[in-house]
Amino acid sequence: MIVWLNGPFGGGKTQVAHELHRRLPGSVVCDPEQVGYGLHRALPPALRGDFQDLRAWRSGVVEVLGLADAHRDGAVLVPMTVVEPEYLDQTVGELRRRGADVRHVALLARPETVRRRLRGRSLGRPLAAATARTGWAPGESFALANLDRCLHRLRGPEFAEHLRTDDLDVPAVAERAARLCGLDLLPPAGPLRRRAQQRWTALRHVHVR
Template sequence: MIIWINGPFGAGKTTLARKLQERRPAFLILDPEEIGFVVKATVPRSASGDYQDLPVWRSLTIAALAEIRRHYPQDILVPMTVVRPDYLDELLAGARAVDDRLVHVFLHLDASLLRARIQRQAMHPDPVRNAQIQQWRTSNIDRCLTARARMPPDTLFLDSGIHDPDDLAGIILDKLAHAPPQCRGR
C-alpha cells in the first residue's frame, strides 16, 4: 500500500509519517522533496523556480516508488504537498500503477494556526535561508488550503489543527484496519 500524505506546507505531513512509522516500524518513508533537491541541483530550474513544475521530478518520484516497491514489500508513506490538480492526478495515477492500494490523505487546518506553525518552524540552520523558506510557505497558504476543494473524491480529510500527530496516526491506522482486505497494508 502507498499512503500519500498531502496538505499545506507546515500542516504536519512529515511529522505524521514519522509517527505512523513509530507505530508501524515496517512502514517506509519516501520524501519526494529529497528528489526535488536532486532535480534542482541537476537540471535547469523551471521558470517558476518550483521543481514540481518539472516533469522530470514527477516521473522520478513515480520511478522511485516503483523501484522501492520492486525491492521492498512494505507499505510506503509519501509526505508531500501537491495541490495542482494535473500534477496530483499524474502522481496518484503513477502511484496506483505501482500499487493499486493507494490511500490519499489531505491534512487541513485553520489558516491562522498554519501561519503560526510556519513561523515557529526551523527549516534551515541559516537564518536568512530559513526566513526565505518561511516566507515562501506563508505565501502559499491560501493556494494550499483552497486546494482542498479540488482533491480526489476518495481523499481522507483530517484536521491537523484539532488532532495531534498521535491522534492522526491512530485515525489512519484504524481506517486501514477496517478497510476491505484488498486495501489493507502488508
C-alpha cells in the same frame, strides 16, 4: 501500500509520516522532495523554479515510489504537498494505474492554525503550547505565500481523504490517518521520548521550499 500524506506546506506532514514510521514495523519514509532537490542541483540556478513543474520530477517520483513499494513488505510513507490536480494524477493516479495500492490523505487545518504551527514549527504538542518566534524564515515565507492556495485546492474532492488536524497532536493525527488507511499502529512513545523524537525529526527533516 503507499500512504501519501498531502497538505499545505508547513502543515505537519513530515512529523506525521515519521510518527507512522515509528509505529508501523517494516515501513519506510520516502520523501519526493529529495528527487526535486536532485533535479535542482543538476540545473543552473537561473532555471531552478518549482521542481514539480518538471515532468522528470513527476515521472521520477512514480518510479522511485513504485520501486520502494515493490521491494518493501511494509507501508511506504510519502509526505508531499501536491495541489495541482494534473500533477496529482500524474503521480498518485499513475501509481494507481500501475497497480499500486495508494491511500491519499490530505491533512487540513484552518489558516490560523497553520500559521501558528509555522511559528512554533511543531505539530507535536497542543497548539496553545507552541512557542512563537519573531519573524519568518525564508521557507516559512514560502509556506505563508502559498497557504491560501494550498488549502483552497486541497478541499477539492480529488484530494480526499480529508483529515482535519486543528485540535490534534502528531500521535492523534497519525492514528486517524492510519484508521483511514486500515493500518494498525503500535502504541505511542511516552511524552518525553515523543518530544525528543519530534525535535530530532524537525532538525533533520522538516523544511519547506
